[in-house]
Structures are given as C-alpha cells and as structure tokens.
Amino acid sequence: NATTYTARAHTNIALIKYWGKKDEELILPMNNSLSLTLDRFYTETSVTFDEQLKDDLFLLDGSRENGNKVSKFLDIVRKKAEINIKAKVISQNHVPSTAGLASSASAYAALALAASKAAGLSLDKKELSRLARRGSGSACRSIYGGLVEWQKGTDDQTSFAYPLEMPNNFEITMVALVVNADYKKISSRAGMKRVVETSPYYPAWVQTAAKDLKNIKQAIVERDFETFGEIAEENAMKMHALNMSAHPHFNYLEPNSIKAMQIVEKLRLEGVSCYYTLDAGPNVKVICLKRDVKVIAGTLSDSFGQEKVLVAGPGPAAHLI
Numbered sequence: 001n002a003t004t005y006t007a008r009a010h011t012n013i014a015l016i017k018y019w020g021k022k023d024e025e026l027i028l029p030m031n032n033s034l035s036l037t038l039d040r041f042y043t044e045t046s047v048t049f050d051e052q053l054k055d056d057l058f059l060l061d062g063s064r065e066n067g068n069k070v071s072k073f074l075d076i077v078r079k080k081a082e083i084n085i086k087a088k089v090i091s092q093n094h095v096p097s098t099a100g101l102a103s104s105a106s107a108y109a110a111l112a113l114a115a116s117k118a119a120g121l122s123l124d125k126k127e128l129s130r131l132a133r134r135g136s137g138s139a140c141r142s143i144y145g146g147l148v149e150w151q152k153g154t155d156d157q158t159s160f161a162y163p164l165e166m167p168n169n170f171e172i173t174m175v176a177l178v179v180n181a182d183y184k185k186i187s188s189r190a191g192m193k194r195v196v197e198t199s200p201y202y203p204a205w206v207q208t209a210a211k212d213l214k215n216i217k218q219a220i221v222e223r224d225f226e227t228f229g230e231i232a233e234e235n236a237m238k239m240h241a242l243n244m245s246a247h248p249h250f251n252y253l254e255p256n257s258i259k260a261m262q263i264v265e266k267l268r269l270e271g272v273s274c275y276y277t278l279d280a281g282p283n284v285k286v287i288c289l290k291r292d293v294k295v296i297a298g299t300l301s302d303s304f305g306q307e308k309v310l311v312a313g314p315g316p317a318a319h320l321i
C-alpha cells in the first residue's frame, strides 16, 4: 500500500545572501538571509516509499541519477518517521531548458514536502523548513512564497525560515539574464566553505550582512524600492568580493555578467529603478518594479538576445499537487 505524494516548490532569489555555514552537517548559516520566491521556476517531485524496493531510486528530468545526496536526505525523513523503507523519487525541473537557473532550493523544498508526506509525517511549515534546510540551506526559504527570511538560529530547532509581509503596491519583479547555462565552476557548498576558512574579510561580511538585513526590512516596510534595491545589490557584491578574497580566490562573474551589470547601471542613470544580484554563477538577476520590466527586458534582449532573458514575479509557497 505504497502511496505517492507529489509536491511543487518554487526557486527563490536571495536579496541578502546566505554565504557561509557554522555547522556543515546540520546546515546552520553564519547569517540570516532574505529572499523572494519566484513564480516562473519550480521543481515537481513525487515520492513513493515502497517495500518492494531494494534501493532508493532517483530520476531527474527523466534520467536516472546518482542518488547519494537524495538518499542521505531520505535517511533523515526515515529516521523521523521511524520507517526503514526505500523510496522512488521522480523529480522534474520546470525551468526553461538550459537556463542555468535550476536550483537546489526548489529541489529540496519539494522533496521535503513530498517525502515527509509519503513517509506518513505531517509536519507544520516550520518543521518543513527545518527539514528542507538539511538538504540545502536555501531550500528552507522555498517552503514559503513571496518575501522570506531565514533566521540563522543556534541549532537545528531554531534555524528555519518564515514569510515576511509583502506590502501593497510593492510589485517586485526579477528579470534574469542567462549568461552561461553550464554547471558552475565551484559549487556554492564548496565556495562558501573556502570563504569562511580563508577570507580575511569574512568577519566584516557577518557584521554587515546583519545591518543589510535590518535595513532592507525597513525599506520593505517603507516601500522604499530604491533603498531596497541598493542594499540587495551591495550585499551581492560583498559576497562576490569575499570569493575574490579567498585562498585560492575564485570568481563566478564572466565578461557578459559585467557587461549586463553596466547596462543596469546605465539604465539607472537614465532614471529606471533597477538593481542587480548574482548567486553562485554568472547569470545576472535584475530586481525591478513590474512597471519597468518592459524597458529592462527589452534593453537586455537587444544586447544578448531575447531567448536569454526571463522574467519572474513573486511565487507561491511549496504545496502538494
């Protein structure tokens, strides 16, 4: 009597970045972070615990994958549910093909919801967020829709995300430019570890990230989009500066990332309110208000081609389907 549960979770873009762990096993972060869940990109995952299975089975976008990380995550679920049954996991990423925007955040948020249900658990949102965190830190934020804060906490119990109120008439939108869809040179997991261990600037990051978070939350309450965007952009640049100050140093930016950043800066001088952020890769995400999407997407399309430009608005919480 194996029951299948299917969940959908959306990706999120961090505006105050999570960059560095204080506990690698439990995935406890060094700083609080803040993100926007996106409507356009999501992962759909089905989980079935089945007594007939000898091993866990993991299919991603139709092909069989090495499921070590997934199995390790399922072990956490099995332990919670006190079961010892293998599972079949079928996962489908709904991001435009080769966009390079597939994320571990939507993947583990969907897996946490589907697997916990299929194992017979009924977790509340806080517990789900804590569980998703164990797969990938940023996944704890994808349990919720809209603006979300991840409270770093001090242990497994106290490190989880919660939603922030989205003010009326604060129509934040993201215009993403795909600079390079290939796999990243260095994973966020390895990159942030190296930064914590070797960057002489890491203590300054932890201090200023806390200030950035406080100020961006104030800007949200005041619906001050300029301040909101400025803080997000600066915070992202500080993260990338950390990477360049690590030993050995590394850098996710590519020539076209810089080119896109300069286009955004130029648009800003022309009076368009827009700011950029980049995660552990070269793709540039422009934060703007809905009213300016056309001009920003149009300008980026002129330089890079329309097929490289994707627009996403605020997305919903993870849910069963």
Ligand code: DP6
Binding pocket: 013, 014, 016, 017, 018, 019, 027, 033, 104, 105, 135, 136, 137, 138, 139, 188, 189, 278, 279, 280
């Ligand atoms: C740059 O959540 O992918 O996107 O916890 O090791 O799986 P792990 O890392 P991950 O890191 C995301 C880093 C980031 C910033 C962010 O999303 O906050």
